[in-house]
Amino acid sequence: MEQRQIGSGPSATILGFGCMRMPSDVNEQGESTLRMDEAIELIRHAIDSGITYIDTAYPYHNEMSEVAVGRALQDGYRERVILATKSPIWKLERTEDFSSILSEQLEKLQTDHIDLYLLHALGKERWQTVLDLNILDEMLKEKAAGRIRQLGFSFHDDKDTFYQILNGFSDWDFCQLQMNYINTDFQSTLQGLYDAHAKGLGIIIMEPLLGGKLADPPEVVSAMIPGDPVEYAFRWLWDKPEVSVVLSGMNDKAQVDHNVALANQTFEELTPAELAHYEAVKAVYDTMALVPCTRCNYCMPCPYGVHIPGAFEAYNITASKNKSAGRRLYDGLDLDASGCVGCRACEEVCPQAIPVATHMPVIEEYFSK
Incomplete structure (x- = not known):
């Protein structure tokens, strides 16, 4: 599988394993319980299949995702991967909370360092929290101490806020952006991706399939797509040399095997005609975008029981x-x-x-x- 350098940092496979959608049981209230043994087995299967980038976060699976990853990375697996997790900015009330939560995460992950550490889901309000609590200085201290190797952020807000964050700190090593062939004008926008890369940041992609929507397109779109819709979506991203890693939240071995097989292929550069075809497919999708929900379940459980x-x-x-x-x-x-x-x-x-x-x-x- 092809590997690409993440900015000026380490190299990783172009397909990464996202740990937000692992096997779990969901009750009628939308509360999720991680199936721990299956999750551990799935993570190891992904690594054994060649994936070297593992992405998790503090809140995933009711704060149990990092535990699963930590257990999965025992027995020599930790040395085989680039490990990424995220700081839950919404939980920070004091400056010192940043380091104490990092310590908690290191304990869960059973490691002494995080390869790529992100400020999670930054937007206007959370960025202000980062500035008010001097979290950027804390990040630099932890990097100097060796507990963090690369500094980054994931992003969910508008384009103007993205540029405020991108240009508001000179020591970003990478960023994680929501991008796929129909979200080119959304959040950071495709131009934001290019501009971040031009500043030397590595680019990690999340939601390449928009919560699975692009993997199971409606009939009118399916008729337009030549072949496998998952391959179609991934190929658009991998075609961009600015992209280092594309994350996929795989929840069973069949998905891992399918995506790994795609990542192991060698694709020709997309032609102008093929790129125009993506625009045509996007135009159809744009007529169907009633609510841009990706089923991340951050909103669940609803205190009043609404699904x-x-x-x-x-x-x-x-x-x-x-x-x-x-x-x-x-x-x-x-x-x-x-x-x-x-x-x-x-x-x-x-x-x-x-x-x-x-x-x-x-x-x-x-x-x-």
Whole structure:
């Protein structure tokens, strides 16, 4: 499998293993319980298959993802990978919380250092927290101490905020951006990716399949795509030399094997005609974008029991398929959009900045007809 250098740092395989969507059981309230043994086995299978980049974070799987990764990386596996995890900025109340949480993460991960450490899901408010608490200085101290090797951030906000963060610290080594062939004008934007690379940052890609949407396209899109839609999506990203690693949240061995097989291929550079085809597919998808939910489940569990991702999925299906298909899913929810009271707790944690409380009454009215 091809390896690419991450900025001026280490090299890693072009396919990385994301640890946010590992095997788990989800109850009717949307609460997830990680299937630990399966997760460990899956991580090791990915590494044995050639993947060298493992990405996790403090909150994933109810704060158990790092535990699973730490256990999986025993028995010599730690030395075979580039390990990335993230600082939960929303939990920082004092400057010293940064280092204490890092210590907790190192203990969970059973390691003495993090290869790539990110400030998690930065946006305008969290960036201000970073500045107010002098977290950037703390990062540099931890890097000097050797507990962090490379400094970076993941991003979820608008383009202007992205450039404030990108240009607001001269020691970024890399960044992690949401990018795929239909999100080119979203969040950091494709131009932001290019500009970050031009400043010397390594580029890690998240949501290459937009929460699985691009892997299972609606019929009208499927008819346009030549061959495997997963390959189609990955190839667009791997075609860009600015991209170091593309993360995929694989939740079973079949997905790992499929994606590894794709990453092991040698692709020709995309032609102008092929790039134009991606634009045509994007144009069709753009007509179906009712709610940009990726089912990350950060909003769950809802304090009032609403299955927020399920309601959005049902609503989106009506655009890509038909109303009856969406209604079948919607009617099967334990508590649908009618249970929303507009507390907006979900909106505070949504990486996509979806106005959930605004959408819910619209969805309820739509399906009540």
